[in-house]
Amino acid sequence: MTVYRMAISGLFNDKSILLLDIDAKKTNDRTWCFWHQDSCTWDSIVFKKWNTAVFASAAKRTDLDFSDYRYNMIRGADFYEFVFSELKKHPNIEFAQQRVFDFIDSGFNVLVKTENESYTCNKLFNSIYNPALAASQIKYPVLQQHFIGWHVKTTEAVFDAKKPVFMDFSIPQRGNTRFMYVLPFSETEAIVEYTLFSEKLLPEAEYEQAIEDYLNNLGVSSYEIIAEEKGNIPMTSYPFWKHNTKNILNIGTAGGWTKASTGYTFKNADKYSAQLISFLKTQDDFTTFHKKNHFWFYDLLLLDILAKKNHKGSSIFSAMFKSGKAAPIFKFLDEETSITEDLGVIFKCPKSLFLEALLKRNVNL
Ligand SMILES: Cc1cc2nc3c(=O)[nH]c(=O)nc-3n(C[C@H](O)[C@H](O)[C@H](O)COP(=O)(O)OP(=O)(O)OC[C@H]3O[C@@H](n4cnc5c(N)ncnc54)[C@H](O)[C@@H]3O)c2cc1C
Numbered sequence: 001m002t003v004y005r006m007a008i009s010g011l012f013n014d015k016s017i018l019l020l021d022i023d024a025k026k027t028n029d030r031t032w033c034f035w036h037q038d039s040c041t042w043d044s045i046v047f048k049k050w051n052t053a054v055f056a057s058a059a060k061r062t063d064l065d066f067s068d069y070r071y072n073m074i075r076g077a078d079f080y081e082f083v084f085s086e087l088k089k090h091p092n093i094e095f096a097q098q099r100v101f102d103f104i105d106s107g108f109n110v111l112v113k114t115e116n117e118s119y120t121c122n123k124l125f126n127s128i129y130n131p132a133l134a135a136s137q138i139k140y141p142v143l144q145q146h147f148i149g150w151h152v153k154t155t156e157a158v159f160d161a162k163k164p165v166f167m168d169f170s171i172p173q174r175g176n177t178r179f180m181y182v183l184p185f186s187e188t189e190a191i192v193e194y195t196l197f198s199e200k201l202l203p204e205a206e207y208e209q210a211i212e213d214y215l216n217n218l219g220v221s222s223y224e225i226i227a228e229e230k231g232n233i234p235m236t237s238y239p240f241w242k243h244n245t246k247n248i249l250n251i252g253t254a255g256g257w258t259k260a261s262t263g264y265t266f267k268n269a270d271k272y273s274a275q276l277i278s279f280l281k282t283q284d285d286f287t288t289f290h291k292k293n294h295f296w297f298y299d300l301l302l303l304d305i306l307a308k309k310n311h312k313g314s315s316i317f318s319a320m321f322k323s324g325k326a327a328p329i330f331k332f333l334d335e336e337t338s339i340t341e342d343l344g345v346i347f348k349c350p351k352s353l354f355l356e357a358l359l360k361r362n363v364n365l
Contacts, residue, residue, distance in 0.1 A: 001273040002125055002251055004083045005041075007090050009277050016092055018121070020114060022099040025084070028077035030229055031149075031191060033183065034267040035069045035330045041270065045078040048185060053166040053326070057318035064166060067327035071164060073183060074266075100128060105245040123286075127252040134238040140300065141307030142199070145263030146232035147181070148207035149193030150225045157187035158218040167321075169314040171214065177306060177313025180214050191229075197263075198310050201232055233263040237300040241290035249276070249286040256290070260299035262333060295335040297361075298346070304357040312353060320348050 003019055006012045023029075049070045055062045087093045098114035103124055110124040134142045165182035172178070177197040184190040194210040196202070207230075215223055233253065240256035251257065257272050258265040279289055306313055320329055331337050332345040346354065 001083075001269050002276060003093065004086055005273045005277050007086055007093060011277065011281065013090070013092060017090075017094070018119065019087070019093065019095045020098050020100055020112070021095070022097065024097050025080040026077070028075050028227070030076040030231065031183070032074045032076065032079065032266045033071060034264065034270075035066070035071050035326075035334075036267070037068050037070075040072075042072070042074055042079070042082075045074055045082045046072045047075050047078060048073045048183070050162065050164050052162065053164045054168070055166050055318075055321040055324075055326075056168040056170045057314065058170050059318075061170075062321065062324045063163070064321065064326040065324050066330075067325075069327055069330050071166075103248065105247045107246065110247050122247065124248045125251050126248055127250075127254050129234070129252070129254040131234065133240065133243065134234060134236050137238065140236050140238040141303050142238065143197055143235040143303060143306055144199065144201065144232040145195065145197055145235055146201050146230075147193045147195040148204065148211070148228065148230045149181070149191050150208075150211050151191045151227040151229075152189070152215065152220075152223045152225055154188045154215065154220045154223040156218075156220050158215075158220055159184035159187055159190045161186050166326075167317055169318060171210065173311055173314055176310045177317075178210075179314070179317075180210075189226075193229075197235060197306055197313055199307070204230075233258060233265065235260050235263050235303060237296055237303060239292070244286045244289060246285050246287060249289060251276075259333060260296075261302045264333070267334065293335065294342075298342070301354055301357045301361060304361060305353050309353070312350070316349055316353070319350055320345065322348065 003017065006017065049072045051066050051070055053064045053066070053071060055064055084095070087095065096114075098117065100112060100114050102113040103126065104111050105124070110121050112119045112121065112124060134140070159182065161184050164184060165180060168180040168182070169178075171180055179195055181193040181195050182190050192211050192214060194207045194214070235258070237260045238256070240250055240254060244250055244255070249255065251272070252269055253265055255272075257268045259268055276289065302316070305316070328337070328341060329345055332342060337345070
């Protein structure tokens, strides 16, 4: 996104830009979803969009009112092709498939070492995530959004193509925050993901068994797995941006662009990439790019709760979505709400949990 926005801005035509990646980025390695109002830069590659979804708690299923938001899905392969086809039009931008194993900012320039080459550049945008940074501290809890998803074709017509399942907490929680996430394409085809917000990953067989059980409960007798995706996205308020230097900006998950309380990253990356282009017009010191806001603190409180009482996730998210009005929550998670609107969302949540977390955090901050 960052290099795409740099390319289309036309502001960097006199710069020589090298994009390094260990992978050629030609496979459909992930599916991105994000809610959005109006139009966005990625509209032409949106594979599917929905204007409602289902939220399920153990007690009830609610159809969510998205108001003017849409839930968009982009296939990774389409995204990479879209970006690379733009980059090909820019002779000043080159791609090299190489593994980066070190980079250092001397204060004047940045030295990047790959397996076979050394490069010197004025500025480096790093998206290689280093899990050791957050793991080596205890001030901020580190949870993972971890999941396995199967793209299945079923014999029976069990999905509603018009309604994804945003979070289905009716499944056994086993002491964690566990839910099903379903992206339907037809009555017989969907991506079904077993997802947890918790500290430790599970053995693969456990995610797979849970998807199988879910399909069985829907009444599926046989199915074919067309594709599989898996991931573990860090959920933490750890300030990754503190590792930015004058000439190295950490971007994407590596830069703390992942929304700590949800694991969603696509929209933040879109937003921050756009902000970065504006920033680069007038400024040059990357240590000043990141601006911390009060939403960072809200996320921290939720993660404090989930780190200590992981089984509470279901009741917290169920309370948030109880009214079925998703738009104010989307706006809140996009960090676009006013303080009054924030309170509207916060007061829906179990108050004693957040109050307790707030008191403990104020002491430890
Ligand atoms: C399966 C999956 C589904 C997801 N779904 C959603 C979603 O629906 N919505 C959402 O908002 N977020 C989602 N996310 C989270 C997030 O949006 C993605 O992880 C996103 O790709 C993060 O962007 P990034 O640039 O930080 O990392 P990446 O997209 O992973 O990019 C990092 C790049 O660095 C390269 N790399 C790594 N190490 C090296 C090295 N040593 N040398 C050279 N290159 C290297 C990798 O090959 C990769 O191309 C999902 C994540 C996964 C894994």
